[in-house]
Amino acid sequence: MEENKQTLLEEVLQLSSRLREYQKAYYVDNHPLVSDLEYDRFFDRLSNLEKEYPEFRFPDSPTQRVGSDLSSDFPEVVHSIPVLSLDKAYSNEAVLSWVAKSQQKMRQGLSYVIEEKIDGISMVLYYEKGLLVKAVTRGNGTVGNDVTANVKTIASIPLRLPHPDTLAVRGEVYLQKADFLKLNKSMEIPYANPRNLAAGTIRRIKSSEVAKVPLQMFVYEGFWEEGLPLDDHVMILSKLKEYGFRINPTIGLFCKTKEEAQKRLKEASLEGFGGSFSDIPSYIQARTDGRNALLYEIDGLVAKVNELAIREQFGYTSHHPRWAIAYKFESPQATTVVQKIDIQVGRTGRVTPVARVKPVLIGGSTVSNVTLHNQDYIDMLELAIGDTVEISKRGDVIPAVERVIEKNENGEAVWKMQDTCPSCQKLLVKNGAHTFCPNPLCPDQVKGRVAFFIGKAQMDIESFGPETASALLEKGLLKDVDDIYTIDYRKVLSDTPGFGVKKIEAIIEGVEKSKEQPFRRVLVSLGISEFGKKAADLLVSSGITSMDELLTIARNEDIERLVAIKQMGEKTARLLVDSLNDPSMQRRIEALRKAGLCFEESGNKDTGLEQVFAGQVWCVTGSFDHFNPRDLALEEIEKRGGRTVSSITGKTTHLLAGSGAGSKLTKAENLSVHIVNEEAFLDLIAEKQSRVKKELSKEELQGEFSF
Numbered sequence: 001m002e003e004n005k006q007t008l009l010e011e012v013l014q015l016s017s018r019l020r021e022y023q024k025a026y027y028v029d030n031h032p033l034v035s036d037l038e039y040d041r042f043f044d045r046l047s048n049l050e051k052e053y054p055e056f057r058f059p060d061s062p063t064q065r066v067g068s069d070l071s072s073d074f075p076e077v078v079h080s081i082p083v084l085s086l087d088k089a090y091s092n093e094a095v096l097s098w099v100a101k102s103q104q105k106m107r108q109g110l111s112y113v114i115e116e117k118i119d120g121i122s123m124v125l126y127y128e129k130g131l132l133v134k135a136v137t138r139g140n141g142t143v144g145n146d147v148t149a150n151v152k153t154i155a156s157i158p159l160r161l162p163h164p165d166t167l168a169v170r171g172e173v174y175l176q177k178a179d180f181l182k183l184n185k186s187m188e189i190p191y192a193n194p195r196n197l198a199a200g201t202i203r204r205i206k207s208s209e210v211a212k213v214p215l216q217m218f219v220y221e222g223f224w225e226e227g228l229p230l231d232d233h234v235m236i237l238s239k240l241k242e243y244g245f246r247i248n249p250t251i252g253l254f255c256k257t258k259e260e261a262q263k264r265l266k267e268a269s270l271e272g273f274g275g276s277f278s279d280i281p282s283y284i285q286a287r288t289d290g291r292n293a294l295l296y297e298i299d300g301l302v303a304k305v306n307e308l309a310i311r312e313q314f315g316y317t318s319h320h321p322r323w324a325i326a327y328k329f330e331s332p333q334a335t336t337v338v339q340k341i342d343i344q345v346g347r348t349g350r351v352t353p354v355a356r357v358k359p360v361l362i363g364g365s366t367v368s369n370v371t372l373h374n375q376d377y378i379d380m381l382e383l384a385i386g387d388t389v390e391i392s393k394r395g396d397v398i399p400a401v402e403r404v405i406e407k408n409e410n411g412e413a414v415w416k417m418q419d420t421c422p423s424c425q426k427l428l429v430k431n432g433a434h435t436f437c438p439n440p441l442c443p444d445q446v447k448g449r450v451a452f453f454i455g456k457a458q459m460d461i462e463s464f465g466p467e468t469a470s471a472l473l474e475k476g477l478l479k480d481v482d483d484i485y486t487i488d489y490r491k492v493l494s495d496t497p498g499f500g501v502k503k504i505e506a507i508i509e510g511v512e513k514s515k516e517q518p519f520r521r522v523l524v525s526l527g528i529s530e531f532g533k534k535a536a537d538l539l540v541s542s543g544i545t546s547m548d549e550l551l552t553i554a555r556n557e558d559i560e561r562l563v564a565i566k567q568m569g570e571k572t573a574r575l576l577v578d579s580l581n582d583p584s585m586q587r588r589i590e591a592l593r594k595a596g597l598c599f600e601e602s603g604n605k606d607t608g609l610e611q612v613f614a615g616q617v618w619c620v621t622g623s624f625d626h627f628n629p630r631d632l633a634l635e636e637i638e639k640r641g642g643r644t645v646s647s648i649t650g651k652t653t654h655l656l657a658g659s660g661a662g663s664k665l666t667k668a669e670n671l672s673v674h675i676v677n678e679e680a681f682l683d684l685i686a687e688k689q690s691r692v693k694k695e696l697s698k699e700e701l702q703g704e705f706s707f
């Protein structure tokens with residue numbers, strides 16, 4: 001072989017083995033070694049070489065098969081449908097040129113669907129005679145892992161279909177951005193993005209652990225064993241929706257004319273955008289621009305030929321169908337240098353290392369601080385000061401260090417946290433993967449507690465800013481949040497630079513006013529970990545309406561009483577009881593009681609709403625203009641005394657149905673549940689509000705004449 005070709009062959013072999021290594025780290029370990037962009041570059045280089053030199057295309061090349069996520073922890077199952085990957089394009093133009101080319105190939109009868117490319121894990125659901133029998137990962141495209149028990153924990157996946165069909169359904173299992181952020185906080189070694197966390201969850205051995213993670217699934221393909229008379233993608237989606245699956249409502253259908261597209265969507269009872277071919281470029285642009293506003297992550301868009309007959313004519317490679325193309329967004333990533341690692345002490349004493357990086361622009365914003373979570377995370381990255389790292393910031397998820405690209409040349413070793421607190425110099429202690437400062441009087445902890453206490457969602461004392469806290473801390477007057485209520489501000493601040501009479505009076509007024517905050521806010525402001533607004537609401541609506549009741553429960557270690565509250569986890573309950581029994585917390589509580597804070601919930605007076613939904617059981621489905629997220633509608637119902645449930649049963653009295661309401665609507669109709677649309681619901685709550693007002697004024701009137 002000539003020398004040049006020999007070198008190329010070596011490159012091919014090297015690329016193949018490298019890609020295989022990256023695939024294992026990505027698909028099986030869920031901790032990628034390189035960025036997607038870099039992976040794609042290697043992949044493209046290999047495919048191009050193989051195209052040029054077909055003799056170098058080996059049957060086991062990574063380009064010839066779907067990247068494998070097989071693991072030995074789960075039984076292997078042979079797929080009854082080919083589970084392929086997608087061909088990729090990296091620009092808007094490349095997609096448009098694919099559309100143009102396919103139109104040349106097939107002059108007539110062609111339409112396109114454009115869907116969001118959900119960044120999750122590929123899953124195939126197998127139904128036999130209407131029953132879910134298996135859920136299988138994509139694996140290598142031919143063989144996947146059986147993860148049925150884990151997938152069954154995803155509430156939106158129907159276990160039984162309304163018809164005894166035998167079919168395979170493909171879709172993507174994913175985790176919403178907000179859920180990811182919340183879960184990742186309590187992770188010993190956090191994940192860099194929602195996809196990795198979702199993939200790690202689906203491979204957990206214990207399904208009870210999986211059930212704690214709110215995974216979701218969108219489905220996008222259905223393969224019936226006995227071909228149903230469905231001849232395009234849109235009708236398949238329509239059928240899947242009718243069967244109770246979640247279909248991503250954000251789809252675009254593009255036909256010769258806009259009218260035709262809209263008509264076909266309507267016939268399929270699908271939401272989405274209908275347009276003509278000339279609308280494709282602006283649609284792609286709009287979806288690309290709008291990606292950050294989504295509740296979940298997408299890593300691109302997928303354009304597909306809509307007609308099934310034409311799909312067959314286009315055919316397949318062993319890696320992807322020729323009738324679809326994925327437009328992959330450039331993922332917001334950048335490389336920079338870690339200049340310093342600081343440690344921050346939070347209000348609970350938890351110590352978090354933060355990388356100070358050379359400022360770098362990612363996805364439109366400058367990043368200079370990146371959390372490193374804990375020592376274990378740093379050890380996993382093998383990160384040292386001076387290293388060049390890759391940072392990602394996907395959507396509105398906080399920036400993460402994904403990996404080290406280049407080690408520093410100064411001989412700096414992997415960074416190790418010091419043993420003492422940078423704020424109070426006390427010896428730090430380890431608890432699990434996290435490190436804590438054990439000193440409740442630690443200035444940084446006090447600062448953190450005060451900042452939380454006065455925060456908008458807690459006591460909301462706007463006039464008491466961080467500079468006030470710093471000034472008081474410096475004078476040694478602020479040792480805990482209760483000092484806020486005993487300090488003589490006029491006396492101690494009047495000769496402090498930056499504190500004029502007006503400012504001081506505003507502080508005093510703000511502090512005084514905060515005493516009116518309701519009990520549930522006071523509870524949250526204590527800063528008990530994992531005890532936020534939702535937990536406080538649950539507690540109060542379960543009938544625990546005063547601090548004394550709660551303290552008694554804590555004293556008796558009555559965890560049972562707490563976990564009897566629906567949605568209250570054992571961990572939250574335990575943390576709550578332990579914190580309340582802590583002597584410094586008890587001192588704080590007693591001091592706040594003395595200060596005159598609200599220690600009792602004052603009935604429903606604070607909402608001022610008539611309990612018009614009392615005794616009713618509401619289910620809410622679909623999407624709404626005024627209640628986005630949907631939880632807002634649930635809140636309105638609960639505030640007015642209604643109970644809310646997530647599925648329709650014989651006990652459900654009302655269904656609030658938004659647009660895109662699917663199987664629940666049918667079920668509600670069958671069970672003669674009252675169906676209320678958004679407009680009627682708005683009327684209902686507005687009408688009740690004004691009626692409450694009217695009744696109030698009647699009372700006031702009566703008051704005038706009753707003496």
Ligand SMILES: NC(=O)c1ccc[n+]([C@@H]2O[C@H](COP(=O)([O-])OP(=O)(O)OC[C@H]3O[C@@H](n4cnc5c(N)ncnc54)[C@H](O)[C@@H]3O)[C@@H](O)[C@H]2O)c1
Nearest residue numbers: 022023026032034035036039085086115116117118122302
């Ligand atoms: N960083 C790494 O080390 C590394 C390693 C391997 C793979 N990767 C990444 O994974 C990609 C290759 O993986 P791939 O071949 O699985 O491709 P892919 O995951 O980028 O695209 C194919 C997948 O998209 C999913 N999908 C989401 N929404 C869809 C929709 N509406 N319709 C159809 N499919 C939809 C399907 O699960 C399908 O399998 C690479 O391009 C790279 O970005 C990265």
Ligand SMILES: [Zn+2]
Nearest residue numbers: 421424437442
């Ligand atoms: Zn400290």
